[in-house]
Amino acid sequence: MKIRLKVKHLIFIIVGLLVVIPLTTFIIMPQAQLYIGGKQLAAGEPIGKEKIVQVLEQPLFPNQRWGIIRKYMMDDGGSQRFDVYVGPSSTQVNNQSPGLHFTLEEKKPYLKEYLAKGPVDGYLTTAATLLSHDYQQEGKFNKADEVLKEASERYSTSQFSFNQEELELERIKLRISQTNYEGAKELIEELKDKITSENFHSVGMLASLEAEIMLREGRLEEGYELVNSELEDYQQKWEEEKQEHPEDPDMGTPVALEHLESLKGYLERTMDMQSDGVTTVKGKIVRSDGKAVPYAGVFLRQEQAVNHSVLEDEPYQVLTDEDGNFEFSGVISGSYQLYLGLTFDQIDGWTWPFEYGDWIQIDGQETEYVEVTLHPLLELQSPVNQEAIKTDTMEFEWEPVEGAAYYDIHLGVELDSGSIGTLFKTGIVGNTLTVPLEELYNQQVGVMFEDEEDWSSVDPVSILAFTNTENKFSWSVKAYSQDGKMITQSNGYRLDEENIGNLPFFYLQERKMTEADKLFLDKKVKLAFEKYKENYAKNPQDFHSLRMIVRLMGIEAMQTGKTREEAVLPYLIKWAEVSEDANTMFELADYYHKRREWKEYDSWYKRYMDAAGDAPSEYALGLHATALMKQGKLAEAKQTFQQAMELDNENRFVGNWLAVELYTDADGSYDSARGLAKMYPERGFESRDWYGMIGKMITEKKEFTDYDQDLKHALELYFNENHESLNQWIEATDKIQLKNFIQGLIEIN
Template sequence: MRVRFKVKHIVLYVLLPLLLISSTAYVLMMPQVSSWLHGRTNQSLAEQRSELLEDLAKASAPERINIIREKVIGSGSSYTPFAFDVYIGSNSSQWGDSSESDSPLKPTERIDLLNEYITQSVPGYELEEASQQLVFLYDSLGQQKQADQALQQAMAKFPTPSEQRSQLAVLQANRLLNEGDQDRAKQAFEKIHPETLDENTNLKAEWALLHARLLYIDHKADQALVVLTDAIKELKENSSSSGSDPANVSGYTPLIRMQQTIQAAIQHHEYAAGTVQGTLKHSDGTPVAGAGIFLIAEGDLNSYSSNASDSGPYHTMTDAQGRYAFHAVMPGFYQLRLGLSFQQVDGWTWQIPADPWIHVNQGKQLQQNLILQPLIQLKQPVNDQIITDDRITFSWQPVQGAAYYELEGGIQLPKGSSRSVVKGNIRTPSTTITAEELYRMSMGFSYGSSGNFESVVPESILSFMNPNVRLSWNVIAYDSNGQLISQSNGYRLTRESMGSLPFFYLKNRTLTTADRILLDKKPEDALAAYREALAANPQDVHALRMLTRMLSTRQSIMENTADNDEYIELMQRLLLLSPSSQDASVLTDYYYRQQDWTAYNKYLELYLTLSDKEVTGNKTALSSYERSTYAVALMGQNKLQEADRQFKLAMQQDPDHRFVGSYIANRLYMDRTLESALTLAEQYPQHESEQTAYFWTNLLQDMQAERTHYSNSDLYDQELQQKLGWYVQGKEDRLKQWTSHPTTHTPILQKFMKALLEVR
């Protein structure tokens, strides 16, 4: 069934971080990888290292200090601790801006030179920078004691008080707090002189965050809020006087996030920090040392920065045994993100948990072990194989522990690529599909910055039906619990990890006249040509399919539904001539939004048949989105008990609990008690980037308070039941009209109903 996504999770598919190998050269897609491989192949980094060490050996003591300052420490902008080649999270993957792998020196060599600089140099910015780099290197090697000693040595060289000394003290206190040494963290904090921070807004924000965390773990949450509130107020005042936006100051958002976190903790009577720890290992048990581990708070998941300070206070590195730990973690919901070098990620993929959310509460110590799995090796079709048959067999190496596989197909566009699930629930490491099955697959569409129909990318509409486009494929392995094990798509950067490339061409049809017009970037003319072809031959499935895609694309781009009746009629004809689950899902979705339950049930049944799915039983289960919308449809047909059952199953499938608002409304309408609804809200917090996970819990608690203070609780219950009836029965227009006029009698009830209208 087609899923209509909210702009919530930005997933960047890394379809082509792939190296095309010939006998004489490496050709690469991404400049960062190209630079890394260049260093591997022509030994330029080794040459740089030899030259640098030779210069140092010949230099006098003062000259050595200058060389270290220029060539090892570098400018401040050239070095960022916790910067990695690749960042991988549960919902995104990004390339880094820089990496320690760019340094020609070995870590131990850099450590010796940085120690020399700290010992011999005079206080200044470079000394502070050298100290931070040295601490990062020690930590990356699991040598925390040496890092502590280096910081103490560096701080002793700065006068008391001074901004640089305070900067290093903030770093030291944060490290100790994250390591779980609260007493020493407090001692380090006491060495900070706040008056030295006035000229450094970012450092002042870091100090306030550290102070708030220390107060919170000392059971002084109210005082922590005062510190944060004062820091935010001061930052706003400074920004106002300079005419700038406080949101553009890097320390502002972390302060706001921490303020919200502590406010929520107080509201839910949470006064103890927790611990998140674990290991990062390969599937064979080999530890991954020196990898970055980031614990990202829910509100920060959709932002990305290579600067660790922008990702919140929780970042660390794995030691030689692959271990990591975060102590003094504030209550809330988090996800993990990895920072890896090209060497670490080459040929591997992270086995991301089916439920990536980590709930820190009640001071619990949580264990989160992370596993890197080898990428799946592909057999056929590969290496730009040309297929002219009507059937395509995909095969790959079996994966240990896999219960089933999912096949994705992709197309290369002039700028970028696109892919979609072609077939699921594959029980063996191979499957055969027909060319017609691929032709039925719509990949969405792309269009230019002008935002009009004429800018549509033709290849995105023709999709697999274009014999001249390069196709790709990916296979994903799952265990019996639906947990992703591995996939074939990923970072393959060397001859050893490359394997066969997942590209092929499907050339068993020729382009029609209308296709050529479309590829000539004349979509309106192509639309007319497809109409003519269909008029000439009403059985022309290709013309019919392209006509539906063109009309749908134009409607979406131009936000004009004038052709909608024609589009639906053509979709119905297409389903009769060439039945496909994807097209059946389009009509199911359309009638779901029209609340035409007779038509919805008809096309849902067809969709289930064509996709070999069913609501219950041993066939492939509905996705969480499909099951949630099915539950809403049942609710609209007054089948409340079955709707409640389907909602519960959907919540168990969807870790984000996207439709929990509708579940709450259905249960509340049946049981007529806020207590049962509140239980659901607490059990299934909704993870939505635009609101806190406690949104529904807080709202229902506020409704309980509003009901208590209402003049007549029975009348309140009657109004609540009436408004819920409008929602359950699909009378959204009536509900929208009521919520558009603010009321002073039941403002929380009105806010609750307004929130229900946003559930999609």
């Protein structure tokens, strides 16, 4: 018997039965639901999730099913382990695509299905990694390892693939994070037999993990030998690979190379510091109500790593246990910052009150303990919820915080591309502050350009700042204890309706926008600039026009090769006198510092100190100490450098302090300077290892009888900024380590 089927039907044979299923079941209906569901998800509508799940419950071709799971469960930008990574140098939020997304809990059944039955492709690795991370956050570390192993075994056994390498490396890292070093070593040996020498990237990564275990076990010299040997081989092969691809000059730096170079640098510094061993860093994450934060990510980040976002393969990373405890073993000497990886549920309504530039200094001590306490966000009370301020004064008010000795207020200017923030007031006693609006008008923020080569393309909103009656502004508060430690702040993640509270937005509408302001907002920048100058020429009491002339003339100077101060000096002096603005006074002091006009410098620095209320910034103190050094006031410079270092977590000017210490060293031992270099290490992306440099100078000094005299001669040239003679000395000297030290001083900003 013939069976005729229309094109819109399919035939399935099931145990001898002929089953006819409409083709629309497989193609048309799912596609329509997917389209509608996808649109609803993108619009943030929860019903979109229901439609996607309904599609997955219908009969589908396998490739349809896997495609939907890939798109909505793995391609949504939510593959990072944590929603928020937060630390003393940056905050990083999981960059998901806009709209509503499936939670990891909702994804799990489909990820498990993909792991067991899905195509053997790159998404299999993604599914296994996501599941492994989820099990780790539940404290199920054996299950976390099992899913990685299961995925690895599904790949072809005939040829060891890149995906298998990635999964096996993940298994090694998991074991290292759990201090299961023997288990990690076993996997490393197994992987060595499978990875060919041609795949030098994986070989390098494997070597860096093996060396990391050696470090954690305190085998520093053995680890250094392995890293040094592998790094030399890796660099050679990497250069060969780059030469084979001349069409791609910006290939980037491989992760394995970064790891090896970082390990080598830290090992060298540790051995230079004659550290006897490694340190165990322990800690606990709790909320201020005593409740532990389990299965949060903790990252101990080396100095050179904090300039970029947290990576999945950070060398020092663990999860807190069910009681919030964490532990890093085998931490080598150096400067570190602690970062946390948190889900939105863990951080919602809470904040970790660290300060920018907080560091943990490891010097080979046996144990270092770090307590991390999350505090509830404080509530703002006024101005809030887009209130318009129309009086000539403004009152800030917020809820008082128990144990707070003082508060700081930060302000923000809303831009099309985001916002720009600035510190407004510090050391406020009590939970209210009343200020004249003129103080807000004087407050500057960062400058934005459409084209940095054209000063007239400046964003008017960023320059008008708080004088713009049409723009929205924001504010936030930080609370500090008597010893200067932050307790909590108003800025943070408020995701639940109960935590949202008052919105920190307001408008300033006391003044009237001038014709020049309107021209400026209309992006007729040069016309507005001339109008401001015309207004001020007619009325020297027009302080707003003077303020805008100073701002715009300084920006214009960027295009002429002049310094801002040279271009705008007469207006700047007048503005400092009428506004009594501390920042402007410091700017003038800095201008005369650079010109070595010490009488004018001293006058403006004194005025700056008066305006700052005898509470200068650490940068101002460091710069003032440098000015004292250049004037030959070395004893006073020493004291001021120490004051600056006590405030500056980066220790930016410590090199100059060491220069003064070496110059005045009575016995020529350099021990005092080296002790200071160890106590106050310079930190940051381009920091210099002053401790190591001075150690090498001490060794080099034994070869030369005139070493102290030559050091003092070079330092005198440096103090007096005799650049030509100093460069000639650098070219002529045969004292390599001394030359390196002097060149390090020249690099100080």
